[in-house]
Amino acid sequence: MKIFIPAVFAMLFYMSFSQDKGLNPQVEKAFDAPINDSTTIQIDLHYNRDRMPHQYGSHVITPVCKDGQCYLMVIDIYWDLLGNFKKYELKEDQPLTKFDHVPFSEADHEKMRGILSNQDSFLRFYALDNLIDPNEKRDSDVVDGVSGATHKSIQNEVVGGAVYSTYVLWHIVNGPIAKKILDHTESQFTEAMLLELLRSDNYHYQYYALNRIPEADSQEYLPSIIRLISDGIAYVPYFAIEKIPAGSWQSPAVQLQIISLLDELDFEMQNEILNRTNSVTLHPDACDVLIASLPKLKDQQLVKALRILKQNKNSIRQESMSKIADMNGHNNEISMLLSEIIQK
């Protein structure tokens, strides 16, 4: 028994340790996919510690050929749950190389990552032959290839000197496999996953999840939606605020939560809140918060906010009303609105 318990601890320790190290046994095959006429790769779904789908990955081995010279690309590629490029990993002794077997620099890797993250790249629509123009050698600033230089119009779309590698990798990452990954995720989609995505800091996930919330259930997901108004990445907040059901704007709690955000949000989101509060009957608490935010607003925003307060003047508490009375209007329109609000 004495030996057994430490052994059990040792085993538990080993298991948790191995999970931390990524030796996670929770990897299952998702599907196979061809990447060219002769090669098929296996796409695996990786789960995280909580048994939630986490990412997709594939160990890819494929030849990249140029002028009859080939090198074997050996690379681990990872996608997020929606089929967007996440990262790639290489072994030290199997680097990505450019013309003349020069290994990629860090700058090259950074450029490659950028290209692979761009699903709108022109690489989708170019045949490999079209990327190179054998007559264009004179023109190019890019490292001259024996087979011709990359044309100016697409230099940004490829890593200089590694046109073929870029092309092959891009199509593996963003070709049919990307859609298959999304389909696979959707086939196993659960409510738990929806919440995970809504909670994430990845704007692809946020945007996707926001659009996955069934119209009828918007009320139920309100906290997540409101969170994305302040924590949404890029343009997610504009879509999040749109998703708030009309009825919810009547709720004092919702009004309070959203109007409180005026202080911290950027210019466009402040306008969004003001525009949407325009036709809403505000609760006194909400009026308080709006009045407290007035100093943060710029001219035209101030006009909007005061118009809203004027419509709701009967809901304004005495204490907040005296704040209005103390304000100075720095133009006629604002002065007039201020006096119209405090008027009985």
Added chain:
Amino acid sequence: METKRREFLKAFGLGSGAFLFNPNATFSTTMDKEVQEVNTDVFRTVSYETDFLIAGGGMAGVCAALAAARNGAKVILIQNRSRLGGNASSEIRMHISGASALRQVWRETGILEELVLTEAAENQQRSYEMWDFVMYDKMVSEDNITLLLDTAFVDVQVKDGEIKMITAMCSPTEEIYEIKAKFFADCTGDATLAAKAGCEFMWGREAKSLWNESLAVDVADKKTMGNSLLFMSQKHDRKMPFTPPKWARKYSTKDFVHRRISQWEYGYWWLELGGMEDTVKDGQQNRHDLLSVLFGVWDYIKNSGNHPESENWALSWVGMIPGKRESRRVVGDYIMKQEDIQAPKLFDDRVAYGGWPLDDHPPGGMNTTGVVPYISIPLKGPYSIPFKSLYSKDISNLLLAGRNISVSHVALSSTRVMATCATMGQAIGTAMAYADKHGLSVRQLAQDQKHMSRLQQILLRQDQAILGVQNTDEADLARRATVNASSETGDGRAANVIDGYNRDINDGKTHQWRAEINNNEPWIELSWNSPVKLSCVQFIFDTGLHRFLRISPQDSVYNNQERGPQPETVADYSIAVKTADGFKVLERVENNYLRLVEHKFDTVETDAVRITVHRTHGDPLARIFEIRCYG
């Protein structure tokens, strides 16, 4: 109406047919006053017969008409509005786009260049309507052209696979035209004439599998690019509030994440709808929907708060005619596809070129603001347009120019722009005149390389935008001349004026004579061993084809051009011929701003002609691409 009138008269016991032959007669007062003859023959039928009937007065039709007329054909052009230019006119105000987008050296030459140079020089006031007038002036200045404005095509008569006659109606003049012609051109954009004549046409988006086009959709459908409506606005010296009409759409920030608004003196190409419906037949609703989008967008700009700098701005012009991008595409003997745009070949029957990116718009337009409104794949260089894509395979005398030519949906995404359409127009106008002169059908011309080559030489001589064609005109006496100059630069040798190229073709050579002006008046001289008879000298001057040139309501576009005569262009020059008493000036030109200038004069016999450059429009170098001499 006639039947009713007869019955009416019969009811009053007047069976005589006499009145029917005199419709203007009214009864005398001795008769029953209630019965009065009414002339309801309002529309007068007018018959025309001509060589070439062109339906459609947009950029393609205008250039086709001018090309044909200048090559000796009698032309009638019908245009269903009162202004020329189509999508480029003041009524729609879309940019004339084309190969300048390559940002190389390929701005289109020929008739289009003549039009835009004229506008740049003579419309300093930047009035859109005066641009319409430039086209109108050119058209009415050609004796061979009969211009029928406000005239809509209505019907066509086809016999034995040939169009015999079309019917068109002019509502303001209450005329119905019956126009017979030898050749017809459909430059309507919608291919209305071709469709009515029974030509096979394409509509919508073909599948990838059909022609192996990577840019095509997976499954074929009937959707197209949408129509757009444009606006203009002006800044005032005080606040200009805007209340949208009740039927305007309501937009918020999320609708513009893919449609950046950075200026508003000019509207937006992405103000687009109709691709999910029928861009032609649903036009009445489409126009109203576009107006509701337009006012919705303006409301957003003015009232969302996101563009506070728009406070003093107000709408000054709102289009009422949606600019169409895509409707029918008529099937020709060749259908251009993606590969012809991206990996172009020099077709044997090439007659024009394009260079705009493959620029396709998803059909949802402003109904799908969450979607990026376009993909634009830039090209490496210009591509040729074959003559076989510029006529219908089904009707033997019907030519095509504009967006309705024989192209796939993907190829259309590049060929549809107006500079390219203009070059197609010049191609078919010139071809028509050539075919007529040589008694050829359109298809015979297309299939006969000997004739095709001669046509290409004519096109080149007339400065058509065409690739890979060098001057081999046997009749051009300049080619046999020795060229000398008072001076020349290292890369601008005098002999370049007869090297067969009339523009920069991105091959590292200038293909022009260059000489420093420097208070001198440099001259260039062509001389022959024995005297030649000359009656024509023509020049191709430099007009900065590496730049953009077109009228624009958008300041950043307008100001990024040389507005006025182009600085490289030779302004003042004289032409002198050698006589026994030395050089005699035949002609002195001042204030030229055109690229192609042709001088015709009474035949002189001489063994040398000298051109002296007195002034350019700013460039320190005198530049001439080409000189040609004809007897």
